[in-house]
Amino acid sequence: MNKRYSLIAALMLILCYPATAQENAPQAPSPNQSFTSVKIGPSLTTIALKDGPWQGAQLGGHAGIYYLTMQSDKVGVQVEAQYSFQGAELERGHLLLHYLNVPVTAKVFVAPNVSLQGGAYAGLLLDQRYEYEAIDSRPQMEGKDYCLVYGLSFGNESKATFSLRHHIGLVDIIGAKNQVFQLSVGYCVSKK
Structure with missing residues (x-):
């Protein structure tokens, strides 16, 4: 499984290099600038059993919108709303x-086109299903999820960005906690 994460990170670096290499003098966002962007990408998700191993990973996806406001030339706060398919x-x-x-x-x-991210999120479970052969069931699960988030981003916030994040579940949703790795492509739709 670690080979998958290394492959995703290497792929992201390769994809980001041409985007950043085309700009002669990259500039970091300025204080008081704000960016509204849409994002989409694949996710590698699993659940971690309490005092046990992670379960098998499953491919998922996510899509949403985010708003980044710069507090200084080096620090910004990003708020998002996103749909996430996990499991x-x-x-x-x-x-x-x-x-x-x-x-x-x-x-x-x-660096001007590289940022580290850290924070938290609250999640609301919209739907859940357990599929086993031809049987579908709806297990009783915790309807809310809270996670810690960390990762990194590459790219120009006023154009396109690529990011890789890890979400660490804090809530026992069904005898286990969510673990999510997201690879995202973001596109700026508004800059102020």
């Missing part, structure tokens, strides 16, 4: 989870 491959089937997540993260720009 896990279990020994006897698939757990499918649909969430509405609201992450709030701080972005620290370590």
Whole structure:
């Protein structure tokens, strides 16, 4: 599984290099600037059992909108609303989870086109289903989820960005906690 994460990180670096190499003099966002962007991308999701191993990873996805406001030339606050398809491959089937997540993260720009992210989010479970062979069931699960989030972003906030994030679940949703790795492409639709 670690090979997958390394592959995703390497792919993101390769994809981001041409986008940043085309700009002669990259500039960091200025204080008081704000950006509204849409984002979409794949997710690798699973659940971590209490005192046990992670369950099988499942491919998911996410899409949403975010608003970044710069507090200084190095620090910004990003608020998002996103739909996230999560779950896990279990020994006897698939757990499918649909969430509405609201992450709030701080972005620290370590270079003009590179930022580190950290924060938290609250999630609302919209739907859940457990599929086993031809049987569908709806398990009783915790309807709310809270997670810590960290990651990094590459790109020009006023144009396009690529980010990789890890969400660490804090809530026991069904004897386990969510674990999500997201690869995102963001596109700025408004800059002020």
